[in-house]
Amino acid sequence: MGCSCCSTRCWLIAGSVTGALVCLLGVILIPVGNLVIENTVKQESVLEEGTTAFETWNSTGTPIYRQFWLFDVQNPDDVVANGSNPQVIQKGPYTYRTRYLHKENITALKNHTISFMLPSGAIFEPSMSVGTEEDNVTSINLAVAGVYSLIDHTVANMLIQLSKATLFQRRTVRELLWGYTDPMLKSTLGVFYPYNNTFDGPYSVFTGKDDITKVAYIDNWRGYPTVSFWKDRYCDMINGTDGSSFPPFLDKKKPLYFFSSDICRSVYGEYEGSEDLKGITVYRYTLPDSTFASPTINPHNKCYCTNYEATNNCTMAGVLDIKTCTGSPVFISLPHFLHGSPDLLEVVDGLRPDDVEHKTFLDVEPTTGFTLRFAKRLQINMGYGPSKEIKILNQIKHNTLLPILWLNETAMLDDETADRLKTELFGRVAMLEVVQISLIVIGAVLCVLCLIGICVQHSNRRKVIA
Template sequence: MKCLKGSFIAGSVIGALACALGLILIPVGDSVIKTTVKKEAVLEEGTTAYENWISTGVPVYRQFWLFEVQNPDEVLKNGSIPQLQQKGPYTYRTRYLPKENITFYQNHTVSFLLPSGAIFEPSMSAGTEEDVVTTLNLAVAGVYSLLSHEVANMMIQMSGSSLFQTRTVKELLWGYKDPMLWAMMGAFYPYNGTYDGPYNVFTGKDDIRKVSTVDSWNNEQILSYWNDTYCNMINGTDGSSFSPFLDKKTPLYFFSSDICRSVSAEFESSVDLKGITVYRYMLPPQTFASPLDNPGNRCYCTNYQITRNCTVAGVLDIQACKGAPVLISLPHFLHGSKELLDLVHGLNPDPVEHATYLDVEPITGFTLRFAKRLQVNMIYGPSKDIKILNKIKETTIFPLLWLNETASLDDDTAKMIKAELFSRMDTLETVQIVLISVGAVVLVLCLIGVCVVNRRSRFVA
C-alpha cells in the first residue's frame, strides 16, 4: 500500500511539474516569438524584412480606367453636362525595379531612391495601348487654370485646339507632344526612367516601433506645399510595412508622394488571406472631407474658387506639389460632395470598387495585400474671353482617369510565412496545451489515487 501511495505522489509531482512547465512556456514562448519577429523586421542585411524591402517580392500592378466623353459636341455647343463612360482597365506592371543608392547611417536610418518603370500587361487589359479615347484636352485645361484667359484664348485659336481631344491610351498616360504648348503632355509624363525620393527611413535597429517610418523625403523632414505645420508633416511609413504587433485601436499612418501628404488608415475587419489572418485598414471617409466636417483638412484647402470656400468635399488640389493644375480624389468622387456628381454624368461611386485599403499581417507588420485607388481630375469652366468656353455654364471638375495600384501575397510567400512563423507558433501552442492538459489530468488522477489509498489505509487499520 505504501508503494502504491508513493507512486501516486510521484505522479502528482510529475503532473504538477508538467502543468508548471506548460504555463512557463506561455510567457517564454511569447518572448521568443517577439524577439524573433523584432529581429527579422529590422531593415538590415540578412533579415526577412530587408530582403522584401530591397525589391518587391510580388508583382505590383497599376490599372487605369480612362473616362471617355460621349457628347463632346453638345458640351461645346450647348453647355451640356458631359456624359462619361469609363474605359479599361489598361494594366501595367510597376515597382519591379529594386531600390537604388541604398545608404545606411549611424543614426539607424537608411536612404534610397525608388525608380519608376511601367510595362504594359496585355493579358490583364481590356484593350491595347493604341486604343483611342476622347477626353479633356490637358493643355487647354492647363492654360485655363494658369494663364489669363485673353492669352489662353489666343494660344487655343492659333493652334486650333479644342476643349476635348482624341488620343491613344499610351499618349494620354505617358506623353505626347502638344501642338499648342509645343511641349510633352501626359497624365504621368515623365515616368519611365524617373525616381521618387530620395527617401530616408528608420531601420528599427534601435527602436522597432520606428521601423520603416519616413524620416525625410526629397531631403526634407517636412513638406513645403501647404503653408501649415500640421499639413506639412510627414507621418508614418510608405505603406509597405509597419511596426510589428499591431493594435486594432491605433490607426496606421503613411506618406504618399502621389498626393503630397500623409494620411491615416483605420482598422476595418480581420480578413483571411491564403490562410493567414490579416487586419484590413481603410482610408476613412474624412480623408478628403470638407473642413466643415473635418477641420484638420482646412490647411489642404488652397483653392477657394474650386472648393466653394472650402465647402466642397472629395478633392485635393496638388498644384503646389506637382506644378500642374491637378486635383486628386477617390475614384468616381467616392465620399465627395453631390455637386461633383451633378456636373458630370456616368459616375457610380462604390466603396467596394473604389476605396483604398491595406491588408497588414498584425504580428510582423508586413503589408501582404493593398489597393491604392486614386482619381486624377482637372477643371474648366465658363469664360467670356475663351471662345470655345463661351457656352459652358458651370465650373466643372472633370475626371480624366482613375487608377488602382495593387499587389497581393502569392502562394509561395504565403507558404513560407505559415511555415516560418505560424507553424512554429502552432507547434509551441500545441506543446503548451498538451503539457498543461496531460499534467492536469495526471495530477488530478494521482491526487485522487492518494486519497483513495489513505482511506483504505485507515479502513484496514
C-alpha cells in the same frame, strides 16, 4: 503488503508532483514563449541585411500592378456648343506592372536610418487588360485645361485659336497616360509624364535597430523631414511609413499613418475588420471618410485647401488640389468622386461611386506589421468653366471638374511567400502553443489521476484497518 502499498503510494505521490511540475512548466512557457516570439519578431523586423524584413522590403518578387480606367466623353460637341453636362463611360482596366525594379542607392546612415531611391517603370500587361494601348479615348485636352487654369484667359484664347485646339481631344491610351507632343504648347504632355526611368525619393527611413516602434517610419523625403507644399506645419508633416510595412504588434485601436508622394501628403487608415488571406489573419485598414472631407466637416483639412474658387471657398468635399506640389492644375479624388460633394456629380453624367469598389485599403499582418495586400485607388481630374475671353468656353454653364481616369495600384503576396510566412513564423508560433497546451493538459491529467489514486488507496487502507 504494507511495503507494496507504500511503494504504490510513493509512485502516486511522485506522479502527482511530476504532473504538477509539468503543468507548471507549460504555464511558465506561456510568458517565456511569448517573450521569445516577441524578441524573434523584433529581430527579424529590423531593416538590415539578413533579416526577413529587409529581404521583404528590398524584394521585387510580389508583383505590383496599376490598373487604369479612362473616362471616355460621349458628347464633346454638345458640351462645347450647348454647355451640356459631359457624359462619360469608363473604359478599362488597362493594366501595367510597376515597381518591378529593385530599390537603388541603398545606404545605411549613422542615425539608424537607411536611404534609398524608388525607380519607376511600367510594363503593359495585355492579358490583364480589356484592349491595347492603341485604344482611343475622348478626354479633356490637357493643354487647354492647363492654360485655362494657369494663365490669363485673353492670352489663353490666343494660344487656343492660333493652334485650333479644342476642349476635348481623341488620344490613345498610351498617349494619354505616358505622353504625346502637344501641338499648342509644342511640348510633351501626359497624365503621368514623365514616369519611366524616373525616381521617387530619395527616402530615408528608420531601421528600427534602436527602437523597433519606429521601424520603416520615414525620417525624410527628398532630404527634408517635412514637405513645403501646403505652407502649414500640420499639413506639411510626413507621418508614418510609405505603407509597405509598419512596426510589429499592431494595436487595432490605433490608426496607421503613411505618406503618399502621389498625393503629396500623409494620410491614415483605420481598422475596419479582420480578413483571411491565404490562411493568414490580417487587419484591414481603410481611409476614413474625413480624409478628403471639406474643412467645414474636418477642420484639419483647412490647410489642404489652396484653390478657393474651384472648391467653393473650401466647402467642397472629396477633392485635393495638388498644383502646389506638381505644378499642374490637377485635382485628386477617390474614384467616381466617392465621398465627394453632390455638386461634383451633378455636372458630370455617368459616375457611380461605390464604397467597396472605389475605397483604398491595406491588409496588414498584425504580428510582423507587413502589408500583405493593398489597393490604392485614386482619380485624376482637371477643371474648366465659363469664360467670356476663351471662345470655346463661351457656352459652358458650370465650373466642372472632369475625371480623366482612375487607377487601382494593387498587390497581394504570392503563394510561395504565404507558405514561407506560415512555416517560418506562424508555424513556430503554433508549434509553441501546442507544446504549451500539451504540457498543461498532460501535467494536469497526470496530477489529477495520481491524486485520485492516492485518495482511493487511502480509502482502501481505512477499510482494511476497520
